[in-house]
Amino acid sequence: MSITLNEFLFVSGLLFTIGFLGVLLRRNTLIIYMGLELMLNAVNLALVGFSRFNQTMDGNIFVFFIITVAAAEVAVGLAIIVALYRKRQTVMVDELNALSH
Amino acid sequence: MELETLLTAILLVPLGSAAMIALFLRRGGYAAAAVSVVAAAVILGLSLTFLLTWNGVTQEVSTVWLTLGSYEVTMGFLVNYQTATMLFIVAFVGFWIHVFSVGYMNEDESKGRFFGGLSIFMFSMLGIVLANNLIMIFVFWELVGFSSYMLIAHYWDKDYAAAASKKAFIVNRVGDFGFILGIVWTYWQYGTTNLVLLDAQLNNDASTVLGLLLACGFIGKSAQFPLHVWLTDAMAGPTPVSALIHAATMVAAGVYFMARIFFMLSPETQEVILWLCAAMTLFAGLCALGQTDIKKTLAYSTLSHLGFMGAAIGLGFPSLALLHMAMHAFFKATLFLCSGSVIHACHHEQDMFKMGGLWRKMPITTLTCILAALSIMAVPYFAGFYSKDTILSGAWLLAHTDGRYYVIYAILLLAALSTALYTGRMVWVVFFGQSNSDNAAHAKESNLFMTVPLLVLAAFSVGAAWFLEFDVSLLPETVTVALKHGYATITQADVVHHSHYLLLGLSVGVMIVGVLATFFFYGPGASEDKLQRRYGLVYKILHKHGWFDDVYDAYVVKVQQRVADFFGFLDLILISGFMVRGTAGLAGLLSLVTRSFHVGSIHGYVYWFLAGVVIFGAFAFHLI
């Protein structure tokens, strides 16, 4: 059977959902972060698929932007998490609620 | 000297004296006394100059004091026969009481304050006497009230003096409440408050309510029912103050005012005043029998005689009221000064029944007191006789056309009886018999400062009215014109002329009955009040003067203060509580609700984020 665009999108959607549910339901900050990365990469996959099946380079170019920004974001985010761990000795989200009323 | 300058000087000299004492001489007792007495002498001198040189023509001068649009307040002098009479009384009696005070207050520590107060009083009183319009009268009316307040509170470390001064001022203010309404109404109704201009427009045909409102001032100042409760308490002040302010002049200011504005009083107003004052005459006279304090007895006597004057106004004879006011000033001042002399000699003992037998120790005081007593009891040819009996004749005269006035005549005659009773009681108990206490036993005659004024005023109590019958006059002629006229119109009326001997007999009879009754009932130099012992209930009613004071006190404590506290509570709870703190509470409540959204957990915020996306999406797809 031939691979059509739909298969790409299906996989992309699946990855996105997994990542989103990870953000919603996991308590460990690092796992949430991985979920975020999953979501971003799911979008990357969808873009590549569109680019290939529409015979255009636009999607691929956009993927590079996303990869760059994701990398920068991870660097900053992980730095914050490490500093937070040093201060609070935990990465569990339900223990990091000092901003509540 | 020109009239205007003379009168301005008369008015401003006491003010200058008061200012000098207040600023420089507060601690210099004798210096302050000297300044004040000199000022009083200057006033007397200037007044006599005026009275002897005035040609009898009514004159008026005024200056504008304040203008706002068409509203003008002027200050000015109106000089007519009434002014002349009152001016003489105030200046003459005032001067002699000043002299008396020097002797009476010689051991007092706060002479400066006292004499400053006397000077301010003279200034305020002269202002009322000379004023030419209602607003100016009111200004000085209030100032007189203030002087009275200050002087009653002279012994300010005593609670009862403080309470009495407060009461006097506040009760006067209640009278002023009606007075202000009357003045404001007069201004808008007649376009002016000037007495001359009002006189031209009115002829006893002003509205009754207006007249009664203006009479409120009289009721307050001259202590008529129902605002009479302050006068007896005012006896807490030093005796010269009681003599000058609360007997001779200030309380008479109300009567003077009524006579001045007589043309504004409709017949109905006069009727109301007549019945009120006649009732007071009898009531106060009887209450005087229920007092053991000599000054309180005299205070009730003053109330009674003010009632006589008010009744004269109510009967329609303002110049008779002035005549009685003048005579009353002389004999009442004498009586009060005698009581002061006695009190001073007995080391501030004021209970009559602890005195007794003073005729041996204080002959001059006794003599002057007896002379004044004879005058107040209306013994023929004494000053009091001419004025008091003429009022009775006036009632008799009107009774011939309207039978109701026989009731008035009866009431006034009974009041005359009561006068004889309480005066007789006072004289027999205080001066005759044996001494009832150590203080009385060691009394001796007062010094010259006190006895000379007594003699002068007693002489006037005897002969001040001789100008009515004989050609001898102790008073300047300008003073007597108005008084003569009023006297003549009554005594020469046919009705009165025919009943002359009947009326004379009744009055003299009443007087003799009173004197003898008290001699036999109380006994000379009695040491306790027989009425109290034998007829306790009657005595109690008289002593408490019908429980007026208790009713008023109960009103103040139970009603007024409770209402005030209630409103204070409401203000605290409703306005500060509900309104202000309530709004703050509402804001707090709101904040509680919005605060609950901030859960502090990332998951929660993500759910919110999701919800937001959904809503935006619905907007975008036109689902909402």
Added chain:
Amino acid sequence: MTDLNTILLQLAVFIPLICGVLLFLGKRLEMNVAKSIALSGFLSPAVIALWLWSEFGAADKGAGGYAFASSLDTGLQDAFGIALHLGLNGIALPMFVLAGIVGAAAGLHALQSRAERLVTYLQLLLFMLGGLMGVFASVDIFFFYFFHELALIPTFIMIGIWGGQGRRVAAMELTIYLTLGAMLSLIGLIALYAAGGWAAGAGFNLIELKKQLVAVDANTQAQIFGLLLIGFGILVSLFPFHSWAPRGYAAAPTSAAMLHAGVLKKFGLYGLIQIAAPLLPKGVEAWSSLIIWLALGNLVLLGLVTMAQRDLKQLIGYSSVMHMGYCFLGIVTMSVIGIGGAVLLMFAHGLSVALMFMLATSVYNRTRTYDLTAMGGLGKKAPVLAAIFVAGTMASIGLPGFANFWGEFTIFVALWEQHSWAVAPAVAAVVISAIYGLRAVAQIFYGPPTQALSAVDETSPITDITFSEKLPAAILLVALLAVGIWPKSVTEPLNHELVNQVVFKNPVVEKPADALAQTEPSNVSDPRIPSS
């Protein structure tokens, strides 16, 4: 000479502000130098104000009746029509002088008060004084509001830091309540600006606005006036928006209370008289019955509440709230007499309430309590203080001889002409004020010394009033007496101004012709003799 006077007017507003700033810079100054700077800052406005008062009669009163006028473009003239336009007219003049005199007294009192961080305290007072002088000298509405805020902010800080018991709460309540009032009035003022048509160039200039707003319809006038009434009413403690006043003043330090109760409170009334009433006469009419009822609420209800007070400062605070009722009654008549009386009373009341607050502090310094029931017999130890206190009380209850009487009486006269039913309750308030005033005097000074007093006396002997306390009291008392004896000094310029304003009615009663022609005095005869 006119130019000098114009400059003097500007100086009167700016000298206190400059002195305040100088005290900032010279934080390391020696105390005496700082005190001298502050003293000059307090006294110069008073001196200038008195001088301008004497010069006012002869001064050239240009367009709109303002003398000593000057205008400084602050760069906002073209965009919004705002300029620093200063000037005095007959209504502003008494208030300007009031601010100067009370400022001098408050400043003198502060200088000898031995407060902590005295320099900061004096600075805040100077800023407040500068703001007050500016309020009454402004012809431009924007700067009128601006100076008011400039004067109000220091009050909050002073109460919060130097106040007495319960100062934190009182400062918060005062801040929020008065800011609410100020904001409502700001909205009203901007509405005025909008109604004047900002394109037409009137901007915030009062003189121009007067010309523009004549044509506005009654409904709009009523709406704008309603905003201004409530806004200014809150600032003047109109019933029922008065709760901030008693507790605020009780907690405030003396000089702040003197300036606030004495001068700043009059800002609202001044705004109503100078701005709202002339520009929105139909608005006043629409709201008149509400104003009368609320003013009577001030007088009678709050008068009764005052009678229930046991704390001296709260008594004086409630009393000052009560007397504002008279001024509102005067304003509502919209007549020359009523408004004149209101301004006269504002002037007098400012002086007398400042005096009373000062004396309350003097009493506290000797008895260590504000509780009236614990005091008694102070008169024996401090007779001069007693005398001055009695004088102040007599002034505030309207005894003739002090300026308050003329204001109150004139308002009664004005009120009778239009709303005669309201005069009786208003006069009843006079009796009420006598009751609580004299009661306070008796409780503090008369009678034998109480136990509490004797206890205090043993630890620190009670002395009579000192010279440094006497001086500010004397200033206020002399002003009260001077205007009380010679009210023309205030009413002359006031009268000219009010009569010229077409919007104020001038009711005339026909005066009868002079009737002194009669030679026989009618009072000699007794009319009731029947002709039998």
